[in-house]
Amino acid sequence: MRYIEPHGHMVSRTTDDYRAMVTAGCAAVCEPAFWAGYDRSSVDGFRDYFRQLTRFEPARAAKYGLPHYSWICLNPKEAEDLVLARDVVAIIPEFLSEPNVLGIGEIGLNRNTRNEVTAFEWHVELAIRHSQLILVHTPHLEDKLKGTRLILDLLCAHREIDPARVIIDHVEEHTIRQVLDRGFWAGITLYPESKSSPPRAVDMLELCGRDRIWLNSACDWGVSDPLAVPKTALEMRRRGYTDDFVDAVLFRNPRQFLSQCPKFQLPGHDAT
């Protein structure tokens, strides 16, 4: 079996996780910039993190033969300090030419505040200016529906944005259709306690089809499972889906989206 982990916060994970992912068939891992669990206090704190995402972590993954890609941004949880946010957005272009950077992400909204919207817009404008792919985080629980609508409206207000180059992540049953209907890609996140479970993810595939959808573990420093994606293949097989279906959802779909950035390469995997 082969799969891509399109959303993993590997700086928070152990070498055992890398080994287990590669053993399970992981062909590439992609790491969006994220909240560290505490607010960084300066632009230099972000610069160090972006260096970690573009230099150290790819080298660590390479020890296990795993290609590692990154997305760069200031995450919505740290967008309330707009002075700091503006200064962080200003240094992002320094990193967009790094060989493992795929685009801007995971941007989005957390509590749907005015300042979060402002920082979101700055990132979208940056992505347009530099022709970058965009990865969007949608809010948790009760804020998700409203936040997703707001994000889609904000993105659709930019005529330069091609929805096929934007993935809206952490969709759930009540948000997936509007994301797909408006031409965007949708990411389903598999968490042990919240977001989606493997059975719910496969239910969504059965209701919405398998096109323009990827699955991810979004593993980080909290309760999460770096093997959640390959484990979902078990649920697919239990329901009688073929190896081709599993490969399409877990490998070919994310490859199709990510390959829109020419830097995304999978040595050893042919184009089929």
Ligand SMILES: [Zn+2]
């Ligand atoms: Zn994330």
